[in-house]
Amino acid sequence: MKILIVDDSKAMRMIVTRTLRQAGFGDHEFLEAENGAEGLALVDTAAPDLVLSDWNMPEVNGIEFLQALRAKGNQVRFGFVTSESTDTMRSLASESGALFLIAKPFTADTFADALGGVLAA
Amino acid sequence: MTLANAVVTAEQITAIAQDVWSSFLQLDLLPVENVPIEGSSVTGCVHVSGEWGGSIFLQCPAGHAQVAAEAMFAADPGSLAAEEISDALGELTNMIGGNIKSLLPAPSTLSIPSVATGDTYTVRVPGAVVIEHVALACGAGDLHISIWKV
Numbered sequence: 315m316k317i318l319i320v321d322d323s324k325a326m327r328m329i330v331t332r333t334l335r336q337a338g339f340g341d342h343e344f345l346e347a348e349n350g351a352e353g354l355a356l357v358d359t360a361a362p363d364l365v366l367s368d369w370n371m372p373e374v375n376g377i378e379f380l381q382a383l384r385a386k387g388n389q390v391r392f393g394f395v396t397s398e399s400t401d402t403m404r405s406l407a408s409e410s411g412a413l414f415l416i417a418k419p420f421t422a423d424t425f426a427d428a429l430g431g432v433l434a435a
Numbered sequence: 436m437t438l439a440n441a442v443v444t445a446e447q448i449t450a451i452a453q454d455v456w457s458s459f460l461q462l463d464l465l466p467v468e469n470v471p472i473e474g475s476s477v478t479g480c481v482h483v484s485g486e487w488g489g490s491i492f493l494q495c496p497a498g499h500a501q502v503a504a505e506a507m508f509a510a511d512p513g514s515l516a517a518e519e520i521s522d523a524l525g526e527l528t529n530m531i532g533g534n535i536k537s538l539l540p541a542p543s544t545l546s547i548p549s550v551a552t553g554d555t556y557t558v559r560v561p562g563a564v565v566i567e568h569v570a571l572a573c574g575a576g577d578l579h580i581s582i583w584k585v
Contacts, residue, residue, distance in 0.1 A: 322547070323526035324519065325507040329459060332509065370529060372547050397533025400541060418530045419458035 315433060318345045318362035320353040320379065321395070322371045326418075330366060330395060336422035339429060350374030354382055357390055364432060366416075369396035369403070377410060384411045391432055395420070442487065443538050448569045448580055451534045455527060460506040462573040469570040472496055472577055477520070478551045478558060479528030483536050485543030489584040490560050491532040493524070497552065499576035500524050521550040531580065560585070 317334065321327045327346050334340065345360055347353040351374040353367060365383075369376035380392050392412050396403075399417035407415050414428045449466060456462045477500035479493040495503075504515050504523035525548035536545050551558065563583040571578045 323522055323529070325504065325523040326526045328508055370533065370545050370547065397530040398537055398545060400537050402541060418533070419455045421458065 315363040316343045316345060316360060318347060318353060318356055318360070318365045319367075320347045320350065320365065320371070320376070321368040322348050323368075326368065326395075333420065333422050333425050334429075337425040337429065339425070339433065342433075350376060350379030350382070353379050357383060357388060362390060364391045364393070364429070366393055366395050369394055369398060377406060380407070380410050380412060393428060393432070442540065443535055443567060443582060445567060445569050447538060448531075448535065448567065448582070449571065451531055452569070452571055452578065452580055455530050455534075456503075456573060456578075459527075459530075460503050462503075462506070462575060464571040464573045464578060467570050467572040467577065469568065469579070470577070472579060475552070475554050476500075477524050478556075479524045479548050480550075480558070481528055481532035481536075481548050482546040483532070483539060483543050484546075486541055487539040487543050487584075489563060489566075489582060491528070491535055492558065492579075492581045492583065493528045493531060494579045494581075495524075496576040499573075499578065500552075502575035503527060517552065521552065525550045535582070 319327050319330050331344050347356050349371045367376045394407050394412055394415040397418045404415050413432055416424055416428050453464045456464045472494055475497040476494055480490055482490045500520050504520040507523045528548040560583050563585045565581050566584045567582040569580045
C-alpha cells in the first residue's frame with residue numbers, strides 16, 4: 315500500500331515515517347508532500363491508499379486539503395497527525411471525512427492503534 | 436511561577452514541553468532557575484488569534500537546537516544544515532504551541548511557526564505582555580518558554 319505523509323516540516327515527515335516503521339508498517343511505500351496543495355496533486359498522480367496529514371500548514375492547510383478531496387469525490391482514507399487536538403477540531407475532522415486524529419507528540423503504539431484497523435480494511 | 440492573569444499554568448507548560456522532548460528527542464527536561472540565555476540562540480514563535488490573542492515563544496542555545504534537530508532527523512552530530520535546524524525548532528514550537536493553544540479560550544487559530552537564529556536579536560510583539568515564563572533544561576542546555584498576551 316502507498317501512504318502519503320503531508321507535513322510542512324521535513325523533520326516531522328521523517329519522524330512520522332520512522333514511527334510508521336516502528337509501528338510495523340515498514341512494508342508500505344511512503345510518499346511525501348509539503349502542504350495540502352502538493353498533497354492534492356500527489357493524490358491525483360500517485361493514488362495513495364492512505365493520507366496522513368498535518369493540519370497547520372501554509373498554502374492549503376490540512377482541513378482544506380481533506381475538504382477539497384471530498385469535494386471532488388475522492389474518498390481516499392485520511393487521518394490527521396497534528397499538534398492541535400481540541401474537541402472542535404476532532405469533530406470538524408470527523409464531519410469532513412477523516413478516520414482519526416493523532417495528536418503530536420505520539421508514539422509507535424499510537425500509530426499502531428490508529429492505523430491497524432484502517433490498513434487492514 | 437504562575438502569574439495572576441495567566442490562562443495556562445507553568446505546570447501545564449512544563450508538562451507539555453517534557454512530553455514533547457521525551458517523546459521525540461529522548462531528553463528529560465527539568466525546571467531550572469530563570470537565567471537569561473546568552474550567546475548564539477534560536478527562538479521559535481507561533482501566534483494565536485481569535486478568542487484569545489497572543490504568542491508562544493521557545494528559546495534555546497544554538498547547541499541545544501542542534502542536538503534537538505539531530506534527534507528529530509536521526510542525523511550524525513554536525514551534519515545538519517541551518518535550514519534543517521530551523522525546521523526542527525519550528526516544528527517543536529508548533530507542537531508546544533499547538534498543545535498550549537488547546538488549553539486557551541476557543542475558537543482561535545494558530546500561525547505557522549517563525550524561527551530566528553543569531554547572537555544578538557530582540558523580539559517584540561507590539562502591545563503584548565509576558566504572562567507566563569518557564570525555564571527548563573536538559574543535557575543539551577536550557578529551554579525557555581514564554582506566553583505573551585496581546
